[in-house]
Amino acid sequence: xxxDRLGDTHVxxxxxxxxxxxxxxxxxxxxIGLQDRLVQVPGRDALWRGGRTHEVVYxxxxxxxxxxxxxxxxxxxxxxxxxxxxxxxxxxxxxxxPEDAAAGGLDAESIAxxxxxxxxxxxxxxxxxxxxxxxxxxxPGETSAGxxxxxARDGMDVKLYGIRGGVGEVPARLAERIEAAGxxxxxxxxxTSVRLTAEGAVVASEAGEKAFxxxxxxxxxxxxxxxxxxxxxxxxxxxxxxxxxxTLSLALLLDRPVGPRFFGLSFPxxxxxxxxxxxxxxxxxxxxxxxxxxxxxxxxxxxxVPSLIDLDSRQVHDRMLPEVIRALPRVQQxxxxxxxxxxxxxxxxxxxxxxxxxxxxRASNLEGSxxxxxxxxxxxxxxxxxxxxxxxxxxxxxxxxxxQ
Ligand SMILES: Cc1cc2nc3c(=O)[nH]c(=O)nc-3n(C[C@H](O)[C@H](O)[C@H](O)COP(=O)(O)OP(=O)(O)OC[C@H]3O[C@@H](n4cnc5c(N)ncnc54)[C@H](O)[C@@H]3O)c2cc1C
Numbered sequence: 001x002x003x004d005r006l007g008d009t010h011v012x013x014x015x016x017x018x019x020x021x022x023x024x025x026x027x028x029x030x031x032i033g034l035q036d037r038l039v040q041v042p043g044r045d046a047l048w049r050g051g052r053t054h055e056v057v058y059x060x061x062x063x064x065x066x067x068x069x070x071x072x073x074x075x076x077x078x079x080x081x082x083x084x085x086x087x088x089x090x091x092x093x094x095x096x097x098p099e100d101a102a103a104g105g106l107d108a109e110s111i112a113x114x115x116x117x118x119x120x121x122x123x124x125x126x127x128x129x130x131x132x133x134x135x136x137x138x139x140p141g142e143t144s145a146g147x148x149x150x151x152a153r154d155g156m157d158v159k160l161y162g163i164r165g166g167v168g169e170v171p172a173r174l175a176e177r178i179e180a181a182g183x184x185x186x187x188x189x190x191x192t193s194v195r196l197t198a199e200g201a202v203v204a205s206e207a208g209e210k211a212f213x214x215x216x217x218x219x220x221x222x223x224x225x226x227x228x229x230x231x232x233x234x235x236x237x238x239x240x241x242x243x244x245x246x247t248l249s250l251a252l253l254l255d256r257p258v259g260p261r262f263f264g265l266s267f268p269x270x271x272x273x274x275x276x277x278x279x280x281x282x283x284x285x286x287x288x289x290x291x292x293x294x295x296x297x298x299x300x301x302x303x304x305v306p307s308l309i310d311l312d313s314r315q316v317h318d319r320m321l322p323e324v325i326r327a328l329p330r331v332q333q334x335x336x337x338x339x340x341x342x343x344x345x346x347x348x349x350x351x352x353x354x355x356x357x358x359x360x361x362r363a364s365n366l367e368g369s370x371x372x373x374x375x376x377x378x379x380x381x382x383x384x385x386x387x388x389x390x391x392x393x394x395x396x397x398x399x400x401x402x403x404q
Contacts, residue, residue: 001384003166003288004251006339009281009295010166010288011251013341015384016135016264016279016297017041020159021095022385024392029163032173037164041285046262047126048271048327055262064127074122082119086153093146093153096389098350098381099359101146107355111148112140122268130266134277134299136382137247137347140269142302147350147381162286170384191219196230200371214402216394218375218387220244220345228372235366241357242378245302246309246346250320253337254294257282259330267301267327274304275323294334298324305346313340348378373398 002013018025029038046053047069054069065075086093092104101107111132115124128140128148136143163169175185186207194215195202201215217224221242225231231239258280266277281288281295289295298320300308308316317338325332358379367373375394380386 001167001171002341003168004339004341006251006253006295007293007337008290009253009293011281011295011297011339012162012167012284012288013249013251013297014343015167016284017160017162018384019154020161021154022383022388024096024388025384026161028174028388029170032170032177034163034169034173037169038161039164039286041160041162041263043158043160044262044283045264045266046260047130048265048267049126053260053262053265053327070126071122074120074126077119077123078127082123082152083156085118086149086156089149090153093150095150095154095381095385098147098150098355099362101144101150102353102356102359104146106146106149107144108352109145110141110352111143111145114145115140125270126268129269130276133269133302134264134266136350137245137302137305138349139302142349142351144350144352144355146355150381162284164286166286166288191227194228194372196228196371212371214371214373214398216373216375216391216398218391218394220376221348221378222345224374231372232366232368232370234364235370238357238361238366239374243349243351243354244346245349246305246342246344248300248305248309248316248340248342250298250300250316251339251341252296252298252317252321252324252331252335254296254331254334255336256292256330256334257289257294258296258328260328265327267323272301272323272326274300274308274319276301278324278328294331296324296328296331309342309344313338316340347382350381367397369401371401373401 001015004011004013029035043057046055049069054067056067056069057063064070065079089104092100094100111128112124115128124140132138132140132143178185189205189207191203191205193204200211200213202209202211221239225239261283263283264277264279267275275298277299279297281297373394375390377386379390
């Protein structure tokens with residue numbers, strides 16, 4: 001979650017929106033006194049099809065069914081097959097207990113395989129692909145059907161929220177609250193090692209070593225493996241099976257608004273090479289962009305990321321811009337600044353079988369009595385809600401272990 005400044009605008013460079021089903025994240029926003037910054041956004045989106053944009057309301061299957069963004073047969077099957085399927089399985093499709101989908105037999109195959117067999121190829125290419133590619137950095141072929149069904153079920157009836165002034169307000173306010181309560185927050189200081197001992201944990205960084213009773217490792221799984229010494233082999237094996245995909249985003253500052261009223265424009269599979277979605281920041285409704293300016297955040301397709309991630313920023317811009325202009329011609333000649341943001345480890349991939357892997361973590365107490373608990377979105381799913389849920393669980397386990 002990062003809000004940066006580009007010229008006189010604010011850029012939400014990663015996380016954009018939060019759903020009404022994010023009960024734990026929304027409770028945290030309230031607890032840290034940011035509810036007045038929480039803004040319900042219109043959810044106006046668009047799909048690219050047949051060389052033009054088709055407006056839809058995000059998460060509204062009714063709006064998908066009435067829009068021109070999907071072929072007629074697919075829309076009919078959404079109504080006659082998919083909605084009843086999601087209702088039938090609703091008890092196994094819980095964002096706060098994704099492992100239930102594995103127990104319900106929905107984690108053994110990819111959403112690409114399930115979707116082509118049960119609905120059709122357009123469902124996978126035009127609906128599943130843009131959503132997963134743009135917002136979860138993954139393709140339908142590498143994503144568990146159960147994980148997608150959870151997103152689809154929550155999306156049937158959802159309100160969306162942004163943070164006025166940018167999502168970066170959330171970690172900033174959180175840090176303020178921790179300091180106000182007597183805690184210390186250090187940023188920009190990578191931990192180089194964590195040594196687990198009989199007494200607790202010794203945390204090392206450039207600033208030296210410091211001993212603690214216990215640590216919460218709220219970093220991606222590969223970082224845990226890299227920096228924590230003394231992890232049991234079963235826990236190392238479990239962490240080793242968490243897969244990631246690096247990702248990036250490209251911000252384009254324009255000297256005028258882009259025009260259309262929608263926020264997110266997504267591209268079906270095969271319609272573009274490198275661009276999965278464009279998020280029109282001035283249409284988010286959270287005061288990031290002064291009037292008279294435009295600001296786009298461009299997100300890559302999962303397939304393009306390996307060829308983009310090591311390019312310099314100018315080359316990333318040069319590869320992505322033509323595809324943006326094809327869909328939004330008014331952008332041409334109006335880009336005044338650009339910036340690339342990179343997540344070299346990236347987003348955890350919810351591959352087929354991964355929800356069962358989460359179930360194994362919950363069932364087997366792999367941390368034992370270590371003075372270390374794991375947190376991070378990979379313990380639920382790549383969203384702010386996943387990260388907060390994992391943090392709340394970590395605190396509960398830590399309190400039990402420290403006997404409080
Ligand atoms: C492009 C993009 C768009 C997204 N859009 C949305 C969205 O719209 N809505 C949504 O809910 N979610 C979205 N997400 C997902 C969401 O941002 C993440 O799931 C969430 O931020 C993960 O939180 P986390 O605490 O698990 O990990 P992170 O946010 O990755 O936090 C881990 C932290 O650990 C730090 N760190 C790493 N190594 C070390 C070290 N050695 N020492 C000290 N610190 C270290 C990192 O710098 C980082 O600050 C998006 C993600 C991306 C990349």
